[in-house]
Amino acid sequence: MIKKKYASVASAVADIPDGATVMIGGFGASGSPIELIHALIDQGAKDLTVINNNTGNGEVGLAALIGNGQVKKMICSFPKSSQSRVFPKLYEKGLIELELVPQGTLAERIRAAGAGIPAFYTPTTVGTVLAEGKELRAFDGRDYVMEPWLKADYALVKSEVADPFGNLTYNKTARNFNPLMCMAATTTIVQTRNLVAAGDIDPETVVTPGIFVNRIVHVPKPVHEDILIANGRSYP
């Protein structure tokens, strides 16, 4: 029997060990699995490498995870959004590592990992400092940079609708990196606003097929990072 449903966010993240590589879906506030991140803060795993487009905002969600000293390295494309304060402070003190990856390369490295492709060539960064030390190869007379796949032990993902098989749909631009991360992690943990019966999602509209999902937690009223920040909240 397929048993992917977990009773709580706490039980779903309980086994994430120190030193794990964790992908966290979302682009800024949209699609960010705040409840799963806060459960990871409660759980306390340390020395994490976290992959996300950004570094969180305010003192909730990803920023709170970083602020709690659980992250040794961030892999992201844009670490300094307007409300990003926690990461910059630690980075300036040399207390956290940063691997800067252009946004499209970040997405494709994650996709490649999920697709079993160990590396690919991209025009992005050719002729810039971000290509230094990387393999270049010409195709049809133009140079491309080799980029490796990016895997993770765990992915924390937010969906709009899930069924017991792990088939997922998302809401608008909250989709972003979430479907890619589902494919690239050994264990994908999803928090979903709606949990429906098998067959309630039209198979034609499934965005993430359930094979890419391992654990599902029903979080019917997820908090939103922007609202938490507007209300001056911090976590824990």
Add this chain to the structure above:
Amino acid sequence: MSSGWTRDEMAARAAQDIPDGSYVNLGIGIPELVARYVPEGREFIYHTENGMLGMGPPPAEEERDLDLMNAGKKYVTAVPGAAYFHHADSFSMIRGGHIDVCVLGTMQVAANGDIANWSTGAPGAIPAVGGAMDLVQGVKHIYVITQHTTRNGDPKLVERCSYPLTGPGVVSRIFTDLAVVDVTPDGFRLVELAPGISFEEVQARTGAPILPPL
């Protein structure tokens, strides 16, 4: 005090050079204003990196959807006929040459089409690149909208960029408060002057030679 174009006039002038039916990606800042000045009879379809084609204007506060943002993390709307997709598809559109025009702001742009708009390279600064390097390599036409000089009066149109490059040889046209300038194999070439601006004035405030209009 010379006249020249305002930010809105620069955006309106750039919009004139975008063909009807184009798929367009607009950078943050002055480029965003281009969407307000779509010429009569034309339709542009806006792409945003975080996974949407058919981006519409900002919503009224009470109508905003917390899951509907643009790449600048601002709340937006979807026009009828919009589509959502994940990040790998979004950057396939960019890298794969499917987006027609990208309008970007910049710190520097060089006479050979090099653009530097992501980092000053200052020690200790936190580098942040986002999707800029993907855009400049993949989109068919890269337009730049920028003030002609910095606040200190230093040229932003230069012989060679001193800041770290976003991409080499990628910019085709530049819209400033003083002029429209093309990047050609022979360097900068003036296309059009803003009202009240002379060729000599543009040349004096540019860090590389400008050829007269063809």
